[in-house]
Amino acid sequence: MAEVVIVPDRASAGDLVATEIAALISRRPDAVLGLATGSTPLPVYEALRARLAGIDVSRVRGFALDEYIGIDPAHPESYASVIAREVVEPLGLTPDLIRTPPADDADLATAGERYDQAIRAAGGVDVQILGIGTDGHIGFNEPGSSFASRTRVKTLTRQTRADNARFFDAIDEVPRHCLTQGLGTILEARHLVLLAFGEGKAEAVAGAVEGPVTAMLPGSAIQLHPHVTVVVDEAAASRLRLADYYRDTFASKPEWQGI
Numbered sequence: 001m002a003e004v005v006i007v008p009d010r011a012s013a014g015d016l017v018a019t020e021i022a023a024l025i026s027r028r029p030d031a032v033l034g035l036a037t038g039s040t041p042l043p044v045y046e047a048l049r050a051r052l053a054g055i056d057v058s059r060v061r062g063f064a065l066d067e068y069i070g071i072d073p074a075h076p077e078s079y080a081s082v083i084a085r086e087v088v089e090p091l092g093l094t095p096d097l098i099r100t101p102p103a104d105d106a107d108l109a110t111a112g113e114r115y116d117q118a119i120r121a122a123g124g125v126d127v128q129i130l131g132i133g134t135d136g137h138i139g140f141n142e143p144g145s146s147f148a149s150r151t152r153v154k155t156l157t158r159q160t161r162a163d164n165a166r167f168f169d170a171i172d173e174v175p176r177h178c179l180t181q182g183l184g185t186i187l188e189a190r191h192l193v194l195l196a197f198g199e200g201k202a203e204a205v206a207g208a209v210e211g212p213v214t215a216m217l218p219g220s221a222i223q224l225h226p227h228v229t230v231v232v233d234e235a236a237a238s239r240l241r242l243a244d245y246y247r248d249t250f251a252s253k254p255e256w257q258g259i
């Protein structure tokens, strides 16, 4: 089962995950990071600034989960811009080694397959950071997505467009399509770290961790993976039936084990 860690706040979540990523990069300077956008992973990227001080990150590689189709890659809310602004620049990563799905590619029918090949050629993702949408999506795999899906074009739901409207001037500006890693692609990463904060995510988290494995809640695909860490605050954990068990398990875990 996923290891569930209930933390007091976002900063503690960021510290916990950043410590693990810094240890990975120290061991393996050309580690492959699976990068997520949205507001959830920001505490991880913030904590990494301090944790990576003095560690050579020039060879770190990265693949973003998803990208909007139909906005210029230079648009401030394209995920390429967000990853450059929130991750690559502050952490001093090498821009050429960090990729986002090529949603502006002239041949979108094969762009996803080529992205998956690039991930494979890099040796696969070592640690994949994930947020979760209020409808249970991971990446942009909306409800109904196949667990075998690969990187491909998807249509965003009305709910997701409404949730993401806060990043744009109006909901009509939120793109309708995206190029997203598939659930099958995501499940190939060696370690999945899913973060969620706030009451609004409680239902999606409970469904992903403890609900039936169903395409109607794409986050439940994590139950098929052998190494998953779910890091949540008390509000996002509020609907977990086994919350006390998760607390006991983490409290009695030997420190050397990491997450």
Ligand code: GLP
Residues within 6 Å of the ligand: 036, 037, 038, 039, 040, 041, 065, 066, 130, 131, 132, 133, 134, 138, 139, 140, 160, 164
């Ligand atoms: C976005 C992204 C997801 C993200 C999710 C939650 O649409 N495509 O990767 O996990 O929705 O966003 P947030 O972290 O801002 O709540």
